[in-house]
Amino acid sequence: MKSLKELKELRESLQKDMSARDNTDKPKIIIGMGTCGIAAGARNILKAVLVEIEKRELDVNVTQTGCIGMCEKEPLLDIKLPGKDRITYGNLEEKDVKKIIIEHVINGNMVEELAIARFEEGGE
């Protein structure tokens, strides 16, 4: 370790490994992983999400939720940006994931054609 600057750079490169342990004020991606979701392919959606996050080095939390009653629309995926409404996307295929991540998580614009519901802030 030659300098404080070098140490701080090392810290920044290591911080992403700890990202999952910080759940404050971060975009959340929530995947419907009830039996219905899994049957409809939610595991592959989840894996696709992880691939995108890693590729784009995003600092987000990925969590799962159980069945919310819209089984015919599974797989479902919710995006909750800090301070924004929670948006639910349904009938997803793996290829949709990339679009949602780029448009919604990164650029902050809801993907209208895939969205099926909106929950107001605090209504999680």
Place this chain on the structure above:
Amino acid sequence: MNHSIYRSHVLICTGTGCVSSGANTLKTSLVDALEKHDLVGEIKVVDTGCHGFCEKGPIMIVYPEGVFYCQVSGEDVEDIVEEHLLKGRIVDRLLFKEPLTEESIPAYQDIDFYKKQQRIVLANCGKINPESINEYIAVGGYEAAGKAITEMTAEEVIEEVKNSGLRGRGGGGFPTGLKWDFTRKAAGDKKYVICNADEGDPGAFMDRSLLEGDPHRIIEGMIISAYAIGADEGYVYVRAEYPLAIKRLQIAIDQAEELGLLGDNLFSSDFSFNLHIKKGAGAFVCGEETALMASIEGQRGMPRPKPPFPANKGLWGKPTNINNVETFGNVPFIIKEGAGAYSSVGTEKSTGTKVFALTGKINNTGLVEVPMGISLREIIYDIGGGLNQGKKFKAVQTGGPSGGCITAEYLDLPIDYDSLIEVGAMMGSGGMVVMDESTCMVDVARFFLNFTQSESCGKCTPCREGTKRMLEILNRICDGEGKEGDIELLLELGEQIKDTSLCGLGQTAPNPVLSTVQYFRDEYEAHINDKSCPANVCEGMASAYIIDEDTCVGCGMCTKVCPVDAISGKPKEAYVIDEALCISCGACESKCPVSAISQG
């Protein structure tokens, strides 16, 4: 699938407490289950140090949700993996339930045990993997050392520590900055820094948990201290009976050396620092600084008179700064966040926080860190969850064998160094033993004196002979053979030993006796005058049990459990206890279905 990013981190506490309640088996089952469900690349399993809530171990925290599971066993793993990690459904039955409301609480920040705590020293304990320097660096570790070495002069570091108001956490409460200043100003080109981890008070485990849970923080504190006083070598004196702490500290030292955070020319400066571990054999007296240094030098661990103080003449005759584990644990925060941020916590004369090991007759046993000035009531009832089985609070013993008792009338006393001394107790290193109405205070005093007497090194007469005589008197009182004048004799001896002993061990050994006499003199008098132990603890004095013949249904259950065959009678008639044979063990009382048995 192999990601470098994990969507979820599962933290398992592998401190000594949780390991003894089965954390290692739990971890093996979890790793197996993750493999079975093809989740290995998505979910990371992390060993951490102590979360403090040892009572509820093994403890597991699942991130990003931050769900706190307690008393998790190998059989629960399948549920956690299938329900929570796969489907996102929290396993309700493993959540912590508040004892009073029976309410399940998923996030640990919301549990009463954690709510009133303020974690500075323990900030990383239970949050990072203590065997990974990368995790320590990821949370900002070693940046305080870097800042001190590259941006501050040694004098500025000392000034900052002085301004923070930090006082020695080993128990004495001496201002840390002043101690560093003395050592810096002492003449000599070779100086040492020592970390005193010879934690020996019965019921205390603060230093062990800190070394197990966040060893890099202690190393960083020592680096800063060494830089400030001009030392290039240091020792951590830790007892051999802390194998996990030693193992993790050694790993941490090796990692720091590899990254160039220990060794020569740190941060390209001309400051060098090397650190060694010295294992102690577990003698209590080696917690005394001069005895500790004698032990490092390879001599018999015995104290010597002070002055000269270690700051002038310490290890191998060189100026030496010696601080407790927790004291060093505070230093990185002070340097990084500033003296003002630190002194804004706590009281005017006792700044910052204090770590306590909460044990005894209390619901939530564990390790807690609270701001100075908090009341005992908050620690015992809000954090500690009150007393076992709703029993009545009698006293709390702080400072271990050197300390004293605080009684119910002082429950609202703000806890700091000076207030505790005023009421005849002391901060000590942080052991806090809670006692209820079923505790005999004479017996407690005897327990601690027996401890110090056994640990007396024998060098000076007052401690060697004096504690022995005091113990004889206490044994006599507890055996029902106390004489009039015994209390006065104890007080006289105690004061003499305090005034004339060579080191801190002897100077404080009488404290548990003096303090219990001060607050519970009536219990001593009952033992001596009435030959009775009010708490029914002292054997040979507890009165025999009797059976109420009107209530007895003659079931005979009591005869089956009596270990000395003192109960006789015929079925369906009232049974009788032979008082001469009864040893007052109480086995019959707990077995009687109609509560006909009580102590006479």
